[in-house]
Amino acid sequence: MPKVINIEPTPNPDALKFLVNPAVLKAGSRSFKDFGAAVGDPLGSALFGLGKVTSVFYMDRFVTVNKESSAEWSDLIDPICEAIEDLKLPDDATGEGPRLAQGAGADEKLARIHELLDTRIRPGLAGDGGGLEVISFDGQTLEISYHGACGSCPSSTSGTLRYIEGMLQEEVDPAIRVISW
Template sequence: MMPKIADIENTPNPNAIKFVLKDRVAWGKPKEYGNPEEAQGDELARRLFAIPHVTNVFYADHWVTVTQDGNTEWADLARKVAQPIREAKAAEMPVRAELDSEPEQAEDSRLVAIKQLLDKHIRPTLIGDGGDLEVMTLCGNVLCIRYYGTCGSCPSSQTGTLIAIENLVRTIEPEIEVVSV
């Protein structure tokens, strides 16, 4: 089965567009590729990078976000990008062991609370816009996060969104500084 495109959405990043699909292209952890070399082992991403102007591919579950270099119009590029997405194989459901493959590690209680807060208040909006974030580390009072997809190159993620995240996590720890890596 091949995924059907249910909708194409603009994102806050003018150089990124989100394709919402009726079928899954992935299960679990999102996949992001920042260049054609990184995408060599992934058929969908490799085919998308073969299209001129594509600079980033990010996908998870029922959506694919494609970022371009800003040197072409989306009206033309979206048609080209839609073809490999329509031709991609739908992801098969993994066995339960594959979903649980990451080892559990004891985490700082502050970090657990921060992740829960971000999962509830920030990540749904970012995912809705075709991006996401991952908490990388909490060293002392410095929380390092990494943006994915449309958020990775969006100017507002480095300003307004980062400030909102910092204000939110300061409800747990008033001295925390949030840094995008």
């Protein structure tokens, strides 16, 4: 069972990052934007079951929980910690499956995009309790989805998105456009 060892604020006032030991996943991540999406996931279901939770994102050694803006953290922190600490970890806890399939002509670009996201973007997002997933890439337009604290943070849909687009235009292809949903 994981133990919550620290709780950190994120740039999003409606999200907290719960640091845990041991890791809740050996690889990948899991992200849920509502209770229905979390059905079948013990941690996601337990956290949404508390009420006032609007999203759950977890990977490695942290769990990020977003709450309704009207909810108070003082009412949620203890139940969230209990739900995390009650989780029984399977021996093979892993998250998302293989990366987005790469189409002809986009193989090298997409591989380079993933390399840049893995080394320069995802670590920073994870530091703030968030992450991103590549949804699609047609060779010119990269569609991404933010998770965790980044999922409802205004800066992720403006400044961060523009930074990612500028970096990819400079280092991969000047014609790349990045959109989020």
